[in-house]
Each structure stands twice: as C-alpha cells, then as structure tokens.
Amino acid sequence: MVSIRIVKATPKTDFAAVSQVYYDTWQSAYRHLIPADFLKQLTPSSWHPEERWQNTFLAITGSEEIVGVCSFGRARMADYAGWGELYSLYVLPQFQRQQVGSQLMDQALKRLSQTYENNYVRVLNNNLAAQKFYLKFGFMKTNTVLEDVTRFGTIRELMMIREG
Template sequence: MTDIRITKATPSTDFDAVSRVYYETWLSAYRHLLPTGVLKQLSPDSWHPERRWQHTFLAMNGTAEIVGVCSYGPARMADYAGWGELYSLYVLPHFQRQHIGSQLIDQALKRLSQTYANNYVRVLNNNLAAQKFYLQCGFKKTETVLEDATRFGTIRELMMIREG
C-alpha cells in the first residue's frame, strides 16, 4: 500500500495537477458510463479547482504527487439549502482501491459536519460502484434522479443523502 498523506489545498497548490487528476479519473471511471462525446470534449482545462481551494482536500503520495482530490461545501441546489454537499471525489486510477477515497471523504465529512447536519452527493445513476462506496460511507439512496439533457444524450444523477 502506498504511503498517503491527506492535506488541505492552499492558494499555492498545483491546481494544474489537480485538474489532471479530474481529467484522468473522468476518462477512466466514466468511459462506459457517459456518452463518448461528453468525454471527448474534455481536457484538463475543463476544471477550475482553484475556485474552491478553501473546500478541498488532497491526497499526496510519498513523492508529494497529488493522487486524489475531494471537494465539498454548501449545497448548490436550492432544494437542499442548509445542507452540505460533496462536490467531487476523484482518485487516479492506479491509486484506487487503496482506501484513499475513504480517507479523503472522512476528512470532508468531518469538515462538513462542523456546519451541516445533513449532506448529499450526486452520483451517476449508472455508476453502481460509486453508489456502493457512498453507501459504505453512510449515505442512502433517494428516489430523486436529476436529468441533464446534453447534445450527446441525457445524463442521470442519483441523489444520495447522509442525515444527522
């Protein structure tokens, strides 16, 4: 198992490296879950993690390479005003299944619990592996499925909640 350190992002974080984690993880994790056109239009420049550095934890390996990222904060959906939200959780493919995601989410949930009693995460409706992971983290599935019509097809996300 790799030696991993979880740390808070700072203004001097290498956000290009964070964007690459997002990009590489999306290409790997979602290649069979999202329409191909969605993935083909992406590049590392598609993300701007520097915008929420105050609400981001990083997983760093022994050589200080950023191998995972988790961002969180206040709910972005009006129906969940007063809740916390997990915005993203990504671990580079070759570092997955080493409990890095669990370490990142633990830190984010600790931080969220300081302000919010309830939290949610949006998960691709067809991403059963992610749903299983979030169930293990104390989230529950809801009946709410959000739909986003894109020019490449409809993307469906399941709302999962973690109360109290």
C-alpha cells in the same frame, strides 16, 4: 500499498495537477457510463479546482504527487438549502482500492459535519461502484434522479443523502 497523506489545498496548490486528476479519473471511471463524445470534448482545463481551494482535500504521495481530490461545501441546489454537498471525490485509477478515497471522504465528512447536519452527493445513476462506496459512509439512495440533457446525450444523477 503506497503511503498517502491527506492535506488541505492552499492558494499555492498545483491546480493544473489537480485538474489533471479530474480529467484522468473521468476518462477512466466514466468511460462506459456517460456518452463517449461528452468525454472526448473534455480537457484538463474543463475543471477549475482553484475556485474551491478552501473546501478541498488532496491525497498526496511521499513524492508529492497529487493522486486524489475531494471538494465539498454549501449545497448548490435550492431544494437542499442548509445542507452540505460533496461536490467531487476522484482518485487516479492506479491508486483506487487502496483506501485513498476513504481517507479523503473521512476528512471531508469531518469538515462538513462542523457546519451541516445533513449532506448529499450526486452520483451517476449507472455508477453502481460509486453508490456502493457512498453507502459505506452512511449515504442513502433516494428516488430523485436529476437529468442533464447535453448535446451528447442525457446524463442522469442519483441523489444520495446522509442525514444527521
């Protein structure tokens, strides 16, 4: 297992490398979960992690490679005003199942709990592995499924909540 440290993003973070983590992870993790044409139209510049640097943790190797990212903050959905939201948690495929995601999650939940009693995350409805991961951290499945109708097909996300 490789040595990883979790650090807070700063304005000087290499956000192109962070965007690449998003891109590479989406291409791998969602390959069979969302429409292929949706994935094909993405590029690393589809993401703008620099906009959330204040609420982002990075997983960094000893050689300073960014291999994971987790961002979080105030709920973006009006129905969850006053809640915290886990926006994203991505780990490069070759670093998965090595506790990197768990380390990122621990830090994000610690920070979220300083401000919010309740938190939620939106997870692809068919991403059972991610749902299982979030269950380990106290999130519970709800009956709420959000639908995003794109020109490539409908993407469905399950709401998972973690209360006080």
